[in-house]
Amino acid sequence: MHLQDIKAVLSKDSGLKPIVSSWKELPLQSRPTEVYSALLRAIAGQQLSTKAAATIFGRFEKMYDGIPKPTQLIATPDEKLREVGFSYQKAKYLKNIAEYFQLPANKSKNWGEMGDEEIISDLSSIKGVGKWTVQMLLMFSLMREDVFPIDDLGIQNGMIGMYGLDSSNKKNLKKEMEKKAEAWRPYRSYACMAIWAWKDNTPK
DSSP, X not given: OHHHHHHHHHTTSTTTHHHHTTOSSOSOOSOOOOHHHHHHHHHHHTTSOHHHHHHHHHHHHHHHTSSOOHHHHHHSOHHHHHHTTOOHHHHXXXXXXXXXXXXXXXXXXXXXXXXXXXXXXXHTTSTTOOHHHHHHHHHHTSOOSOOOOTTOHHHHHHHHXXXXXXXXXXXXXXXXXXXXXXXXXXXXXXXXXXXXHHHHHSOO
């Protein structure tokens, strides 16, 4: 059973063991999401609460009766996107994504056959889409099991708290994080989910 394989690897880590040993099913359960719509949703959610992002994205979808085709989005005046709650900057980023997916070479990409680093390099070339955004897409839309978003503040703070890592020097901290995470391969995505869970449930 796949869950048992994950537990066997991650339970060797004393920090992760209490969390992963309680798992009855895999934390990654949803079906893979289409990359274009997942990126639009990610941009919509940047720097907003989950509730606010959902409200704005709901209005956005209502405007088109669903996710707009790239051509529809490109043709939408920025003012219309402002009316549903996007800033001018976010409106531009959404259109950058649409322009990327409008290109024939990008429309036909088989994301399932591409490696994680290849996808990160490819999609982070779109202005407004950063490495962290692509890593979240890899984990939660493409269901990749060995992603380690080292720049995620929740992961950084979680590992500092869980393992007592020294946070005084960011460069050294990241080296220590990478070193620690090597033992979690090929299930680093699940290790991150355990760290997020630990952080959210640790008394402040």
